[in-house]
């Protein structure tokens with residue numbers, strides 16, 4: 074039986090290792106998301122809409138037990154978050170989520186409805202919506218309903234867990250990010266399979282049309298693949314392409330590779346929010362075992378250079394050793410980038426984080442630490458929002474602080490900024 078086939082009268086499919094890894098990342102991401110966005114102890118209600126556009130049948134077999142698939146996982150984590158966050162609160166927080174589960178196969182949604190019922194969930198239009206249909210046909214109604222429920226915030230997580238690389242129409246992702254102020258999209262993408270199949274045949278051109286790749290772009294990718302840039306360049310180009318077409322400011326790819334296989338799967342987080350991106354990159358650092366990254370840790374790290382020749386590059390795992398390594402690399406490469414960024418005028422810490430976020434595996438806290446070190450060494454100085462210079466031994470940066478060149482006078486009357 075295929076790993077993604079469900080029928081209400083049959084046991085669920087056996088889970089594969091990389092799907093399990095994917096479920097782990099998603100679960101941890103949702104946990105972190107709730108915790109990070111609910112630090113305010115006075116908040117009484119937190120509204121979030123969760124959309125699983127390629128929901129599947131709800132459970133998997135894992136040896137002798139049943140394991141929750143993505144729709145159940147979303148429900149479970151919302152409930153757990155409410156309990157966890159209320160443990161220490163005097164004022165109770167109500168987590169008010171609405172769930173949309175879509176799958177094109179009736180047998181899959183039937184299986185899903187069955188397991189939801191077994192676990193005591195009521196499928197209705199109020200809180201849990203299950204639809205049989207194509208995500209692309211359902212999206213209009215879902216966006217409308219989210220806007221009605223959350224006219225201001227538009228806070229939503231869309232999981233688009235396709236099989237392969239071309240079931241999700243990327244313009245739809247653009248629409249989601251554009252129409253909902255605080256939406257984010259998690260897209261799975263079988264990058265390696267796409268790279269393997271690249272060709273300018275009419276079938277492939279048609280097959281990749283949801284990605285908005287033109288015939289000439291496909292030709293370019295094939296040339297890259299065969300040239301010195303190799304698969305790494307193809308992957309980097311694809312990653313940039315997806316970010317541009319979807320209008321996402323931030324993209325954080327997890328790279329899930331079943332052991333001994335080249336069938337790497339991307340678990341791509343797309344958002345327009347630096348906080349959402351930071352939650353995701355923190356997960357990279359927390360989860361060290363199943364997820365492998367190759368390549369140096371400074372800028373360029375998430376560009377997949379590594380696949381060119383992974384054996385000659387150091388294994389980059391997000392552990393303590395590499396953290397030190399990454400900091401050292403950041404100390405080498407950040408000053409130059411920061412000089413160009415602030416050479417015209419001081420920039421806020423927030424803007425600095427925005428600028429560097431997609432280029433490195435560093436968390437905001439890593440970037441801040443490196444900057445504090447450079448401030449200590451009098452390479453840069455920090456101004457508070459009123460323009461007053463902060464002490465060079467300061468311990469923490471505020472997002473509204475501004476980073477400026479250190480005004481070492483070269484000759485009286487001259488400064489480094491021209």
Ligand SMILES: C[S@@+](CC[C@H](N)C(=O)[O-])C[C@H]1O[C@@H](n2cnc3c(N)ncnc32)[C@H](O)[C@@H]1O
Pocket residue numbers: 077092126127128129130131132141142143144175176177178181206207208209234235236240
């Ligand atoms: C990878 S499986 C989902 C697994 C599920 N997210 C989990 O891990 O529990 C992909 C699902 O998407 C469904 N699907 C494929 N194309 C679709 C489309 N255009 N709209 C909605 N569902 C689709 C398939 O029927 C399949 O059940």
